[in-house]
Amino acid sequence: MGMDRREFLRLAGLTCIGIGVGGAQLFVRARIASSEFAPTDERLNAERWAMVIDLRKFRTEEDYQRVIDACHRIHNVPKMPDPEDEIKWIWTEDFEHSFPGQMNPYVPPEIEEKPILLLCNHCTNAPCTRVCPTKATFKRPDGITAQDYHRCIGCRFCMAGCPYGARSFNWRDPKKFVKDPNPEYPMRGPGVVEKCTFCVERLEKGKRPACVEKSNGAMLFGDLNDPNSEVRRYLAEHFSIRRKPELGTQPAVFYIIGGEDHV
């Protein structure tokens, strides 16, 4: 039988591809036949989760810190020594830089100097989920922009895509920089992106997000599609703004900055 070297190599190549495809089949897993998965009984449900932050009710530095610590402590968010490596799920920024373009030189000083509480906006039309090449970040049916740390390849396209700077990358191993970790929640390792998840793990247990719980009523959380929900009623009564609405991302975090008392 005559087969020259090139022919042989070609066949060998095809065989390798065949073996590869066959091998991939083995990864298709079957779940144990009689078992099932279900949402937990306590789960809080909504068609569209949203948050209202009434900044008028944040008065002292402590008000902000309490909320931030609540989140960062239970989620094992590290305090990185180098600001370049910073990781944050919820943080503050001044008015001018939180709402670029909204600033004018004559806004009242109490607003100009007011720290604004920032976190992931869980946009309805989220650019980060649009650009992710592996669906590691994706929209849940209840509107939450979820994060699957197991699938993230660390390409950071989502960070380029996010217009709100809500995403942090683990440039180095964060474990050493978590003092006193919460053993109930996992850590993250180097090379994955993380951010606020609206506390999905708490919603499953019937609890509202940690920041909301610790805010003494300054932050509300509820279903935007339910006209009777707390957030909807609050939004109907107070003038609210969102960050960069002109981008069409439809943020689900609403801010009440103040002003009404002055009208």
Next chain:
Amino acid sequence: MFEKALVGSKRYWTLIFVLLGIIFAGFITYLFQLKIGLGITGMSRDVSWGLYIGQFTFLVGVAASAVMIVIPYYLHNYKKFGRIVILGEFLAVAAVTMCLLFIFVDMGQPMRIFNVILHPTPRSILFWDAVVLSGYLLLNILIGWNTLHAEYKGAPPPKWIKPLIYISIPWAISIHTVTAFIYQGLPGRHFWLTAIMAARFLASAFSSGPALLLLLALLVRRYTSFDPGREQIQSVAKIVTYAMIVNFFFFLLELFTVGYSQIPGHLHPFKYLFFGLEGHGRLVPLMWISVLLAVFSIILLVIPPTRRNETTLTVAAASVFLSLWLDKGFGLIIGGFVPNPFERVFEYWPTLPETIITLGVWAVGFLVLTVLYKIVISVRESVGYEEVAH
């Protein structure tokens, strides 16, 4: 045919070993990066892409070297390019290899790279970029290798190669377009949000790729017995001239839109790059060098005597290459991140380990290129080159 790469002069082997040495240094540094994380680079929460992605973007452009030779040769029957079409194709192979490596070294979780295939996500441009780049790599390997092999055997290339060559032309356009789409479709990154991005990518690709090819052709003539041909080199020079002028024109269009509309979000990145913002201006010298080199090269290329003179032509091609390297490899990426989404300025500068890894990847590219060119030249030396109708 590959055995041709295994025998060579002392100079050839010195080059190979120098490149292997650089690759080794890059590899060791990469292991270090794997261990510590991407924190060893200058990237940060604010500038989350840097030198690696810049090199990737620039090298996608260099891969255009092939198509600008293929079009005249196959579509316009410009037979003279038969001598160098293979050089363009193999340069594209080396460039795309580097592109893929740069994406790889930029990943936080490289072990999970197959997630891109296991969980294909067509709405992500990165998915399409992986598809078009690997396709283009494959096309150029197949085309280059088979046509050269045919030449070696003194036979016409296999018939099935022809359709692949025609496919490779729109395919080449697609790699630049898709790469530009990575950037130009992101809301909130004002610097990138411009419809002319893809067109500018094409123009700069069609100048940087052929410019490097031109320099390589001159090197090949100098150090080997194979002459790519004076007329061929002049034709490539004309391609570079047109493309570079168009590229610069597109740049001016951007400047006008931004400068005349005066929208702050769009204006700030340009201010940062060319004048510095809030006291930060690390990239200012680089950007001005890039613009000056662009103007300088265009002058040398447009004036016929300086274009015809191979010494000034070399200077011009090197200027084009360097200008676009600074523009695409640095300015384009960093300008998208500074100022950040909060309109604050945090700067970026590559670190030493990052630079070593970058050099290592470049060395891989040059190794691939050296070996492939060596084969081409040895084949031509052994059988001689005849212009054949294709």
Next chain:
Amino acid sequence: MYDGGKIITGIVIFLLFALFPIYSNFGKTYKPPKPDLNTPEIQKMEVKKCVEPKEYMRAEHMKLLVDWRDAALREGKRTYINSRGESYFISLQNTCMRCHSDKKKFCDECHKHAGVSPYCWDCHFAK
């Protein structure tokens, strides 16, 4: 044939590498791993059983964990109803590791033996 000597040397070196696992284990007796179930949580149980039958767990726990992970994170379903109809809250740290609290003597015991080191512990606490 030219370079026959080199080729044969190459083959010998290749075989030395390829067969390393075989001859390096030669003469050693096989000791099956003994995962330790002696933890406070398991001691408290009247009927000592895992989330699924032992044989299934032994063979398929990695798949089960991946299914748990995907159900919890991607489908928002954090209750696992096993083949006996019992419900478990899906959590590696708070369910598996609550019972198997001695990771070293349980998970690692087998894994060392099998030569796998799951990367889960980069992030998940084992208590």
